[in-house]
Amino acid sequence: MRWNLDQLRLFVEVAEGASFSAAARRLQRAQSAVSTAIALLEADLGLPLFERSSGRPPRLTEAGQALLEEAREVVRQAQRLDARALGLRQGEEVLLRLAQDEAMPYPPVLDSLEALAQAFPALEMRLASGAQGDVARRLLARQADLGLLFRHEHMPAELERRALGSIAMVTVCGAGHPLAARTVVDRRELARHRQLLVTPPQSGYPGGEQVGPQVWRGDSFYAMAELVLRNLGWAWLPVHVVQYPTYRPSLVELRSDWTPPPLVVELVWRRDEPLGPAARWLAECFATRLAAFG
Amino acid sequence: MRWNLDQLRLFVEVAEGASFSAAARRLQRAQSAVSTAIALLEADLGLPLFERSSGRPPRLTEAGQALLEEAREVVRQAQRLDARALGLRQGEEVLLRLAQDEAMPYPPVLDSLEALAQAFPALEMRLASGAQGDVARRLLARQADLGLLFRHEHMPAELERRALGSIAMVTVCGAGHPLAARTVVDRRELARHRQLLVTPPQSGYPGGEQVGPQVWRGDSFYAMAELVLRNLGWAWLPVHVVQYPTYRPSLVELRSDWTPPPLVVELVWRRDEPLGPAARWLAECFATRLAAFG
DNA sequence: CCCACCCATCTGCGATGACGATAGGTAACG
DNA sequence: CGTTACCTATCGTCATCGCAGATGGGTGGG
Numbered sequence: 325m326r327w328n329l330d331q332l333r334l335f336v337e338v339a340e341g342a343s344f345s346a347a348a349r350r351l352q353r354a355q356s357a358v359s360t361a362i363a364l365l366e367a368d369l370g371l372p373l374f375e376r377s378s379g380r381p382p383r384l385t386e387a388g389q390a391l392l393e394e395a396r397e398v399v400r401q402a403q404r405l406d407a408r409a410l411g412l413r414q415g416e417e418v419l420l421r422l423a424q425d426e427a428m429p430y431p432p433v434l435d436s437l438e439a440l441a442q443a444f445p446a447l448e449m450r451l452a453s454g455a456q457g458d459v460a461r462r463l464l465a466r467q468a469d470l471g472l473l474f475r476h477e478h479m480p481a482e483l484e485r486r487a488l489g490s491i492a493m494v495t496v497c498g499a500g501h502p503l504a505a506r507t508v509v510d511r512r513e514l515a516r517h518r519q520l521l522v523t524p525p526q527s528g529y530p531g532g533e534q535v536g537p538q539v540w541r542g543d544s545f546y547a548m549a550e551l552v553l554r555n556l557g558w559a560w561l562p563v564h565v566v567q568y569p570t571y572r573p574s575l576v577e578l579r580s581d582w583t584p585p586p587l588v589v590e591l592v593w594r595r596d597e598p599l600g601p602a603a604r605w606l607a608e609c610f611a612t613r614l615a616a617f618g
Numbered sequence: 619m620r621w622n623l624d625q626l627r628l629f630v631e632v633a634e635g636a637s638f639s640a641a642a643r644r645l646q647r648a649q650s651a652v653s654t655a656i657a658l659l660e661a662d663l664g665l666p667l668f669e670r671s672s673g674r675p676p677r678l679t680e681a682g683q684a685l686l687e688e689a690r691e692v693v694r695q696a697q698r699l700d701a702r703a704l705g706l707r708q709g710e711e712v713l714l715r716l717a718q719d720e721a722m723p724y725p726p727v728l729d730s731l732e733a734l735a736q737a738f739p740a741l742e743m744r745l746a747s748g749a750q751g752d753v754a755r756r757l758l759a760r761q762a763d764l765g766l767l768f769r770h771e772h773m774p775a776e777l778e779r780r781a782l783g784s785i786a787m788v789t790v791c792g793a794g795h796p797l798a799a800r801t802v803v804d805r806r807e808l809a810r811h812r813q814l815l816v817t818p819p820q821s822g823y824p825g826g827e828q829v830g831p832q833v834w835r836g837d838s839f840y841a842m843a844e845l846v847l848r849n850l851g852w853a854w855l856p857v858h859v860v861q862y863p864t865y866r867p868s869l870v871e872l873r874s875d876w877t878p879p880p881l882v883v884e885l886v887w888r889r890d891e892p893l894g895p896a897a898r899w900l901a902e903c904f905a906t907r908l909a910a911f912g
Numbered sequence: 913c914c915c916a917c918c919c920a921t922c923t924g925c926g927a928t929g930a931c932g933a934t935a936g937g938t939a940a941c942g
Numbered sequence: 943c944g945t946t947a948c949c950t951a952t953c954g955t956c957a958t959c960g961c962a963g964a965t966g967g968g969t970g971g972g
Contacts, residue, residue: 325623325696325697325700328622328623329619329622329623332699343949343950344949344950344951345948345949345950353930353931354930354931354932355949355950355951356930356931356932356933356950356951356952356953357929357930357931358950359950359951359952360929360930360951360952361929363951364929369700369703369707370703370704370707371703371706371707376949376950376951377938378936378937378938378949378950379937379938379939379948379949379950380938380949381949382949382950386712386713387703387706387712389712390702390706390712390740391699391702391703391706394695394698394699394702395699397695397698397699398692398695398696398699401688401691401692401695402619402692403619404688404691405626405685405688405689405691405692406619406663408684408685408688409663409664409665409681409685410664412665412681412684412685413663413664413665413681418680418681418683418684419680446684637918637919638918638919638920639917639918639919647961647962648961648962648963649918649919649920649962650919650920650921650922650961650962650963650964651960651961651962652919653919653920653921654920654921654960654961655960655961657920658960670919670920672918672919672967672968672969673917673918673919673968673969673970674969675918676918676919
């Protein structure tokens, strides 16, 4: 195998134009160069690629036809390598590790990842879902490059963040709960029943505060939703959790005079590792889709 | 893109051995050549591929890791091209057009084609099934390269042939036919009932001769089998047709004192176009599988 | 401290491959 | 039937590229 990529490129060009001289003109070479290059390629491969009937445009032989496909593929692959190098040169990531809060709404995230796969086909992805504290922890431990979480107060200083959108909280109880009969409730009524509150170990996380004396606590919106389904109390939950097909028919939305502020979805990353093109692209995608979602 | 296939090969070699000098030794080059080649490749791509910490073996950078995969793929593709050229140089076909008698038993043919696809992945196949005369006609008209048919007397002289195996004929009738009650029949009894005979326009084809005065004729074993199912007569059919799952439960095999000679399966091709490697390989495959089938 | 080993760099040289010119051949046209 | 306008193959010349070998800096082991 003594032949060149250049020879393959010439081969493809000549085959497509059915002319040696035309290929030479297009590729800014002397006609003789094309002629000898093809001749050498044919010698190397041990096969005639073109039928030269003088005066008639050169025609591919049967072997030439078959090898043209192979040559095209080699050239294509070489261009791929170059394109990949260009991307990497511009800081494109090889691997993007995304950590997200497990309660993040799925549709916009999955849509964004699908689009990302199209825009950066060579990018390798690693996904991790975790409870609220996990996302920041993974970023700090350099186990993730990009995080998707709900804004809270205890954000470490090493992390940069950007708000993407917000998700409203609603007050819900189970269909069999005493409050289910009421359409409008005020804070005093809520205080009389058990509250199911999402509270990670540290306070300062979003999701609302304790209202009455009876409170069960948990670290997951989904776990709390399950408890609500069993009429163990009322809860404040993000609207997308309430509207999950699994929960929706059995949950009752209450109109109350007060609900916690909406959850703010934030993108988070290490201040000392600036985002590459893929991460920035993904951020934009998240932003627009979350906006459409909210 | 000024880099070379050679540079890529060096890159892969160096990465696999984690050593410039080792790669130089293996590829019979001077160490300096490897060093400069990699340096030039890095300059072309605009990226460092290796981390050279003096004394420690060179380690791939993250970009190097990613580009190594791309480079491997380019080299692999180039080798594919060369292998293909070698095959074509040895007369390997680009396209193989097989024409077969529609009554040919499927399992051995399909098994052989499956094996062919494995042995010659790049080969393009075109299949055609036809009645008995069609196979030879297609070969003569250069619409097929290889034929699979049952031996008969009117084989054109332009065609070469090779016997692959034989398939026994059996005497059958439908379950509701008067003969179905008999286990053994002789020629005189057969002559008293309608015979369903496979006879293409020209005589001299295999499948038996007319026995009694009442005969229906057709050009397909399958059409005749359908008539037998409807108790319209008895027939001589190849054993593999009789044993088709569709027919088997409703057909009755008769033991008779005489049946036509077995069908001889033959491979046929044009004398003026010698078979290529793929065709010869397929012929061997047919032969062994038909032998196992019979 | 010396030796073995590794990688980068420099220099000289040879093979490779480009160019331009030339030759030969076909098709269209007057 | 010559002329013209193409096309491709071949040849001679020459620059360039990239190899080999030598050199030097560096590291780790005996």
